[in-house]
Amino acid sequence: WATHAPYVAAILELKKQRNAVILAHNYMTPEIYHGISDVVGDSLQLAIEATRVEADVIVQCGVHFMAETSKILSPEKTVLIPDMEAGCSLAESITAEGVAEMRRRYPGAPVVTYVNTTAEVKAASDICCTSSNAAQIVAAMEEDTIIMTPDQYLAQNIAQQVPEKNIVWWEGSCIVHEQYTAKDLRDFREWNPGTRLIAHPECPPDVVAEADFSGSTSGIVKYVTDEKPEKALLITECSMASNIADQLPEVEFVGPCNMCPYMKKITLEKVLWSLHTMTEPVEVDPEVAEKARVAVQRMIDLSQ
Ligand code: 13P
Numbered sequence: 128w129a130t131h132a133p134y135v136a137a138i139l140e141l142k143k144q145r146n147a148v149i150l151a152h153n154y155m156t157p158e159i160y161h162g163i164s165d166v167v168g169d170s171l172q173l174a175i176e177a178t179r180v181e182a183d184v185i186v187q188c189g190v191h192f193m194a195e196t197s198k199i200l201s202p203e204k205t206v207l208i209p210d211m212e213a214g215c216s217l218a219e220s221i222t223a224e225g226v227a228e229m230r231r232r233y234p235g236a237p238v239v240t241y242v243n244t245t246a247e248v249k250a251a252s253d254i255c256c257t258s259s260n261a262a263q264i265v266a267a268m269e270e271d272t273i274i275m276t277p278d279q280y281l282a283q284n285i286a287q288q289v290p291e292k293n294i295v296w297w298e299g300s301c302i303v304h305e306q307y308t309a310k311d312l313r314d315f316r317e318w319n320p321g322t323r324l325i326a327h328p329e330c331p332p333d334v335v336a337e338a339d340f341s342g343s344t345s346g347i348v349k350y351v352t353d354e355k356p357e358k359a360l361l362i363t364e365c366s367m368a369s370n371i372a373d374q375l376p377e378v379e380f381v382g383p384c385n386m387c388p389y390m391k392k393i394t395l396e397k398v399l400w401s402l403h404t405m406t407e408p409v410e411v412d413p414e415v416a417e418k419a420r421v422a423v424q425r426m427i428d429l430s431q
Pocket residue numbers: 153154168169170171243257258259329342343344345
């Protein structure tokens with residue numbers, strides 16, 4: 128913390144001067160999560176918070192699609208991302224043309240798109256979802272066949288939870304969660320009996336089937352906080368456990384974990400630079416933003 132303290136102090140001061148708030152995803156490093164952020168949460172919570180911000184500036188400590196979502200929901204605000212290269216393998220896996228191709232393949236089926244996508248892809252979709260509300264959104268659709276893009280594993284996990292729907296999917300995946308295998312979990316359980324295994328639904332379905340619980344990043348925080356298992360393995364990004372370990376001293380968090388190289392592009396130094404220079408502003412074409420807002424707002428309305 129000694130090395131972080133001068134950055135934290137400078138960021139907190141600049142934040143006041145700029146009338147800025149920092150929205151941080153649960154995968155940010157502890158010095159960002161605990162040191163400088165005003166709001167922390169999963170994708171849905173951050174999207175909802177973006178609609179409530181009163182400050183002039185939002186600094187998005189997360190990946191690019193999250194900053195775009197904030198801009199879509201708060202177009203009059205300046206939304207900054209400290210590193211434009213903070214992408215996402217899911218967002219990169221599909222374009223608006225991919226959505227159109229799915230519509231041609233499955234005529235009449237609504238497109239439920241994960242928020243981990245570009246504004247153009249959201250604009251081409253009927254409604255968005257996050258990992259915390261996907262089952263609820265899919266179940267609320269009138270049609271029997273539902274297109275889910277772009278995460279094949281989230282789609283397959285939701286298909287098990289909502290068996291009355293015929294879910295078809297795009298073949299995207301998250302480079303962090305696709306690395307886990309069901310055998311990893313079985314081996315881990317054998318060698319570490321009594322450890323609670325908790326998986327994000329971006330993991331393949333056979334991995335989720337081996338876990339004791341699966342949920343969004345905030346769902347994971349809630350589960351561990353409520354259950355307080357003696358030992359827990361979070362089958363997700365490394366910062367998740369680091370961020371909650373201090374407030375849960377009775378839980379021993381064990382490894383291994385996987386790092387998201389995109390999330391880790393956001394550092395204290397870059398946040399300071401971002402506030403100092405007011406870069407990089409995230410812009411979304413107003414026509415695209417208007418269509419994307421309909422899909423995101425439909426999701427928010429259905430989730431509340
Ligand atoms: P959550 O919505 O569960 O936070 O997951 C978002 C995500 O994929 C972060 O990479």
